[in-house]
Amino acid sequence: MADLKEIADNLIKGNAPRVKELVKKALDERVEVEKILNEGLIAGMDVVGKKFQANEFYVPEMLIAARAMKTGMEIIRPILIQEDIKSQGIVVLGTAKGDLHDIGKNLVGMMLEGAGFEVIDIGIDVAPEVFVQAAKEKKAHLIGVSALLTTTMVSMKDVVKALKEAGLDGKVKVMIGGAPLTQNYADEIEADGYAPDAASAVDKAKELLKAVRDEIRG
C-alpha cells in the first residue's frame, strides 16, 4: 500500500530517486493523483519551508528538496493536465530591471511550485513591460518581483504602473521581496503584497489569490 507520508519524508530528505519510485508506486496502486500531490509532495515541501524559516534547513537542503519535488511533479504533471486539475494559481516571477541576483527569486520559485503553484520564471533583469506582457500571455494571477539592490528595487514601481496602464490592476496582483524591501515600500509603490522570505511568500501568494477569486466572484 502506497504511503504518502513516505513520499513527503523522502522529499524532505531530498531523496529524488526514492520520491520518483514512491510516486510511481502510488500511481500504480491507483491512488488519486491529487492526493499524491497534496499529501505527498506539497505536504513535504511545506515542512521544508517551515524548517527553512526556522533555520533548521539552509539553501543546500532547499535545493535538493526542490529537486525531489520536481522529479515527483514530472511524473504526475501529465496526469494532472489530463484530469484538468488546476494549479493553485499562475505566477510570473523575475528580478527587477537591472538586478542580476537570483538566489532569492529561485528560492521563492521553488517554494511556490512546492505549494502547487504554476511558476513561470522569466529570469533576471526583467523590464516592467516584460513582466506585464508575460502575465498577459500566460494568464497569470500574480507577478512576483525580486531585488537585492536599492538601486534596482525602484523599478518595481514601474511594474505596478505598467500593470495599471494595461488595465490589469486588480486582476493580476503584484508581490515584491528581497533584502532591501519592506512592507512600507510595498505600500508606498502600491504593490499588493510583500514577503520577507521564501516560505512567507507562499502564504502571501495564497492570500493575494484568494482576494482575486473573491473579487471575481464579486
Next chain:
Amino acid sequence: MMNPKKNLIKAIRCEEPEWVPCPTVDGSWRVVFHSLVERTSEAGFDDWGVHWKLSDRAGGTYPDKHPIIKPEMVKNFPFPDVETPNLTKPALEMVSEIDRDKSLLLGDNGWGIFERSWLLAGMDNLLIWMSDEPQAVSTLMHRIARVKLRITERLIDEVGVDGIRYGDDWGGEKALMMGPHFWRKFIKPQQRLLYDACKKKGVFILQHSDGHTEEIIPDLIEMGLNILNPLQPECNNIEKIKSEFGKDLAFHGAVSSRTLDKSTPEKITQEVKLRISQLAQGGGYILAPAHSFPYPASNLQAFRAAAIEYGKIPKEWRGKFEVQKTDVEV
C-alpha cells in the same frame, strides 16, 4: 605619541584607543592588492577562467559563465599561476606612497574560498554538490585555498603587510547561506589554513562576510580572527554580538549602507552615534560604512562629520582617504 596606526592597533586588540579609528578619515589603514584578475572591469575572463559580463545597472561586471560544470572537472581544472613574479607588484607600487609609520598595511587576498568555488562551479551546483559530491567540494575548496595561501604568504614576505584581508560572503539575511554545518565541514578547514599562515607570521587577520554570521563567530575567534567586517546591522544583532564576543574580536563597519544610500544626513549622524555607543566601548570598533557604494556626496560628508565628532578624531589626523572597497558587489 599616539598616531592613527598605533591608535588602530589598540582598537584591534580590544583596548581603549584615544579615538574611534575610521580609516577613511584618519588613514589608519591602507589596503594593497595582488595582481591576479579576480573580476574583470570589462566583459571577459578572469584569471581563473570565469566569464564576466558587463551590466551598467549592476555596478559593473557580473559572472555569467561558470567553467566547472561537472564534479569530475574539479581535480585537474587549471588554476592561475601564483608564482608569477608580478603577483605582488601592484601592492609594492602602492606601498611606496604609504606612510607606514602612520598607516597599518592590509593586503587584500581577493575572492574567498566559498565565492571562488561558486564562481567556478555555479552557485546551484556548488550547494547541491555539498550533499551529492562532498569530496569534489572539499577538493575544489582545498585547491583554491592553496592558491590563496600563497597569495597571503607572498604579500607578507614580499610586501611586508601588517595584516591580510580575507573576503567571502557566507551570510544571507537571516542565516548562513550554506548553514553552519556545511560551513564547518567544507569552509572552516580551508579557512583555518589561511589564518594559520597569518598567525605564524604574526600579522592581523580581517575577515569580511556580508550578511548574518553570528553562529560561526566562536569558530572564527578560535581560529585566531582579529577583525570581523562588516557586521551589517540589518542582519545581525549588534548589541548581542558585542556583549558576547567584544572582548575577543574587533568589528569594522556596522553603519548601514541603506542609511548611507537612501537616508538623510540627520539619520546618518544618529546612526554613527548609535554604532559608536554600541560597539566602541573598551575598544574593538573601527568605524566604517557596512559596504562600499557610490553614496551621495552629502551623505558621505555627514558620515565623515559624525565620525570626527562622535569618534573624537583629533584635528591633525582628519585627512581624506578614499572609501576603500570592503567588498565588490556582484
